[in-house]
Amino acid sequence: MSAAPKNKKKINLALQGGGAHGAYTWGVLDYLMEDGRLDIEGITATSAGAMNAAALAHGRSEGGYPRAREMLESFWREVSNAGLLYSPVRKTPWSGFEEMTAMFNPFAQNFASNFGGGHAAAFAMLEAMKSSISPYQFNPLDINPLRDILEKSIDFEEIHLCECTKLFISATNVRTGTQKIFKNKEVSIDVLMASAALPFLFQAVEIDGEDYWDGGYMGNPALWPLFYEAESRDILIVHVNPIERPEIPKEAYTIENRVNEITFNGSLIKELRSIAFVKKLVEEKMLKDKYRNDYKNVLIHAIRTDDVMCDLSIASKFDTDWGFLCELRDLGREQARLWLGKNYSNINKIDTVDIHADYLNSNN
Secondary structure, three states, X not given: OOOOOOOOEEEEEEEOOOHHHHHHHHXXXXXXXXXXXXXXXEEEEOOHHHHHHHHHHHHHHHHHHHHHHHHHXXXXXXXXHHHHHHOOOOOOOOOOOHHHHHHHOHHHOOOOOEXXXXXXXXXXXXXXXXOOOOHHHHOOOOOOHHHHHHHHHOOHHHHHHOOOOXXXXXXXXXXXXXXXXXXXXXXXXXXXXXXXXXXXXXXXXXXXXXXXXXXXXXXXXXXXXXXXXXXXXXXXXXXXXXXXXXXXXXXXXXHHHHHHHHHHHHHXXXXXXXXXXXXXXXXOOOOOHHXXXXXXXXXXXXXXXXXXXXXXXXXXXXXXXHHHHHHHHHHHHHHHHHHHHHHHHHOOOOOOOOHHHHHOOOOO
């Protein structure tokens, strides 16, 4: 499946991370592939976005977009199945296996009461524990259900062979504090796990002698690989973390959640500021002729999630209930439908967001 579809508009995708909220991105991808008018050339992604990207590339290499849609659903079903044992906010116990579930995951018990803004008491306990005990202490064997999920869901040989979709997966080098981008032939289980390795929950992942944490600290996701290695100028950013929130957080867990959102959006906003600067140079012909071909006038598009995600608690990022994941998927599908219906004619032609107004709170 290396040949690109004909008579379709090429576009690149930038997929954020956000735990179970990545099921929203699954829905966006599912609709875009079902619609059939776009050719996904490259995907830059982090954490849950990287999982979606890998499943799509695997499926597309194996059998085009129909197979990619199947692979995405299969991956999220495995996530939900694993959550029966491991999720700290699971709504209902695994019928007939309550004792076994509690043995594997003492935080997965079904607490009748909630803790602040929809927080399960078990999740509150987990939050308190991770602030005082490192994952090297409470999980010395480095048990991570994500590894089993990926082993069951993703054929990495297919990703290595995939020529139809370029992958750029971000991870953060713990030692140097810099970003590492892994491309198709480098993508492995360890790379995907590194991209999602939140340092207070999981041990750093070693790859080729270097240790890596979640890629969101340095790029959620990184846009720059698409400037240099993709033919299309268009980048569609699929958000999972709200850029704006109407209310000021006042509880400890809502404050932490907002700090995380600002942190993980920070690198993206900085890149968008740089893009806006280069666009101004190009559009106003401020570059000398000999340098003009060295710069690409990138076209930015976005599917924002502020309205959807602002209503969800931080605990819901760990909610792997199949019904909840499908609700997010359906919300993503609907938003993709609305976005494509409104903006398809502008793809490959103009931006459909105003970077200054939408991201930088500036009219300059």
